[in-house]
Amino acid sequence: MKPMREASAPVPQQIARRCPACGRVSAASDRCLYCWRDIAGVAPLPPDEAASAPKVPASLARSREQKFTLGRILRYASLALVLLLVGWWTYDVFVAKPPRPHVPSSTARSAAPGAWSTQDGDNRGTRATSAPAHIDGVEAWRTTLGSPAATALVTDGRSVIAPLQDGRLVSLDAASGKTLWTANLTLDNPPLSAPAIAGDRIYIAQREGLVLALDAANGKEVWRRAVAESFESSPLVADGVVYVSHEDGLVALDAEDGRTLWDHPLDVVAANVTPVIEGNYLVIATANKAIVFDRTTGEDVYYVSFSRSRPSSVGIRDGDVVAVYGRTATAFETSTRHPWWMKIVNANLGGDALRSFWFRMYIYRMAPRPPVEVTLWHLNSLSRRTMGAAFGEDIVVAAVPDGTATALRDGQQVWSAKTGRLLTTPVMTGDGVLFIEDGRLRLLDAGTGEQRAERNIDGLQWASPTHAATYIATADGDVAALR
Template sequence: MRYLFALVVSVVLAACAGPDRPKPAALAPNVPLMNVRAVWSGSVGTVDFPLDVRVVDGRAYVAGGNGTVAALDAQTGADVWRAHLDTPLSAGVGSDGRYAAVVSRANELIVLEEGKVLWRQKLKALTLTAPLVAGARVFTLSSDRTVSAFDAAGGQKLWQQTRTGDPLVLGQAGLLTAVGDTLVVGFAGRVAGLNPANGNARWETAVVSPRGTNEVERLVDVVAGFSREGNQVCLRAFQYAVSCVDAASGRILWSKTANGGNGVSGDAAMVVGSEGDGRLYAWKRKDGDRLWDVERYRFRVLSAPLVIGRSLVFGDDSGNLHFLSKDDGSALNRLMTDDSGIAVAPVLAGKTLLAVSRRGSIYAFRPE
C-alpha cells in the first residue's frame, strides 16, 4: 500500500499543476540581452519518469520512459551508443563514464557498459531516484527508504540498509550523492552520511520536523536536485525548507522556510530555487539571507534551475527556456523548445546547455 500511496501523492501534485490552477500572466515580449544559439537537437523517447541527465567526460547520459538509454556526444549530439531495453523505466540515468545504470518499473536495476547490458538485479521496492555510480559501485535509493550497494562490474549485492517505512512517500526522486568518501542520502526529513563500504551511518541530521494534522500535511522528503560547494550541500525538503548542510559532520549551516517541490541550484555565492506557485527565490549561500525574489512566473510549472556563469536558466510547462541574471533575476533571454514542457532541470556539458522536453526531444544551446 505504501507504494500505491506514492502514486497517489504524485497524482495530487499533478492536480495542483492541472487546468484548474490560476492562469499565469502573459510573458513579456522577449528582449534578448544574452546571445544563446541552438547547436543541435535529438530524441530519446517520451520522458514520463524523473529523469536525471548525467554528464561525464563530455558524454550526456539520457533515457526515455520506454527503455531507451543513450550516451551522446554533448558537443555534437551524435550517439556514442544507444540501447533499447524494451522495458519501461522508473529511474535513471546514473553513470561514472564507464557504467550506466537505470531502474525499470518492474523494480529491476539494470547496468550497462558501452550500451551492452552487464547485469540485472531485482530491488525490493519502487525506485524513482537515479542510481549513483561511483567507486566501482552502484548505489540505489528506493521508496521504502532502502539503500543498496552493488558491485558495478558483476552485480553482487554488497550491503543493504532499510529504514522504518513512512505512511506516505513522495512520488519523486530523492537525494543520493557522494561527497568525498561519504554517501549522502535523504530519508524523509532527515539527511544521513553513510560509509559507502558497508552502509553504516557516520552522521544523521534532521533537516525539518514534519508538522500538520494528517499524513498528507506531514509528508516531507529531501528531493533530488542539490547544490554542492566543497563539503557544503544545499538542498530542498519538499514543502518545508531550503537548507545547507556540512556533509563532513552533518551540521545544519542554515535553513529557510520554503514551500517548493523541485531541487535547487547555486554557486559559491548563492542558492536559487522555485516555490510551488512559480515564485523564484535566491539566498546567500553563506547564511541563507534573501538576495532577491521574482514573481512574474507565478502559476507556471517550473523545472529546477541551473546556475551557469552570470545567469540562471530553467524551463516551464509550456516549453520555454528562461535565462535570468543571477544578480537580480532580471530577464536575459527566452527560447522555445516544444509545447510538451521541460521535463528536467537543464544541464551544462562543457559550454553546451542541454534541455530535455517531456516529449523526449533533446535541445542543445550555447550561451555566449
C-alpha cells in the same frame, strides 16, 4: 567391692552472643542466625545468661547457614551478570564498529566530472556547473526520436543518453546528434529518474526494482540485480560503487559485477531524492531526516530531523549540506556529530519515538526543551512546496512550480523573482541561474535576480547544460543541442 566409676569429662560450654541488631542470641556462630549480622566481634554472654537464653536449634542453624551461603553466591553471580551486560552494552554503543564494507573490484568507475552525467549534474547534487547556459547559442543539431524524454538527459561529453517514455533508451552522438544505439528497457517501462554515466557503463535504477548496467558503447546489458520493489531516484556511482536508495534503505553494489557490498536498512518511506556524495561522505534524504553516512565504514554518523514531509532535494558542497523539505531549507556540516548520549537514545531508548514524546512534553510545558540539532542555518518560510534548490559557492536558489524563486545567502533572503511555470529545479550555470519553464528558457543574474536573457522553445521539457552545449528535450520527442 564395687569398681569406681570414672568421672565424665565436662561438656564444653558453647559460646553464645547476643546480636546488637535484633537482640536475639546465637550459639556457636560468628553470624546472627536470625538476621545474619556479623557478631564475631560481640563479647560472649556469661554462662548462666547463655544457658537460659533461647537458642536456634542446630538443624535450623545449619539450614540458615546454607541459605546464607547460597544467597551470597546468587548475589555475586547477579552482580557479575550485570557487569557483563553493562560491559557488552558499553562496547556495543561506544566501541564496536559495524563490519567494514566489502571492497569493490575496481575503484576506477565514477560519474564523469565536468559533464551532466547524473540526474542533478554530478554526484554532489548541487545542480551547478561552471558551463555557460548557451541560451543565446545556435541550434547545432536536432534529432527526432518519436517519443518524449521520460527524465533529464545525461551526457559524458561523448554521447547524450535519453530515456524515452515508450521504454527505449537512446544514445546520441554529442557532436552530431546521430543515433548510436537504441536499447529496450525492462517491460518497456522508462525509469522514474535519470541514468548515471560512469566510464564505459550506464547505470539505470528501474521502477521494477532492478538495477541495470549497460555498455555505453552499444547499449548491451552487462549485469542486472533485483534490489528492491521499486526505485524513484537515480543511481549514484563513485569509486567503483553504485549507490541506490529505495523505500527499505540504502544499498551499495559493485559497479563491475553488481554484487552487494553493503546494505543499510532504513525506514525511508520517501526515496525520491538521489543520494549525494563528496569525499568520504554520502548523504541520503528520507521522509523525516537527512542522514550522513561514512562511505568507508557504511556507518551513519549524523542526521538532521525534519517534520515528516516528502524531501525535495539534497546537495553537498565543500562539506556543507543543503536539504530542502517542503517549505523548509536547512544547511549543516557533514563533520558535525551528535552528543555522546544521543547514541544511547538511538540505540537503546527508542530513538525517534523518545524524541517525539519528549517534544510533545515540551509543548505541554512538562519537560525541558529538547536538544537542538547543530545547523549552519534553518529556514521554514519558503513559498509553498519547493521543487528543490541549486547552489553555488555562497548562494542557494530554491523555486516552486508556479515560478516563485528565492535566493538565499547564509539562510537570509537575497532576492525573490517570479518566472513562468517551472518544469524542474533551476540550474546554477557559469553565467546565471537557468530556469526551465513551460516553453521557455530564462536566465537570471545569480546575485540580483534580474533577467539576463530568455529563449522560447516550443514544448520544452528538459535542459542539461555542459561546456560543449546545452542539450534540450521537447514534448514532441525531439532532442537538440544549443551551442
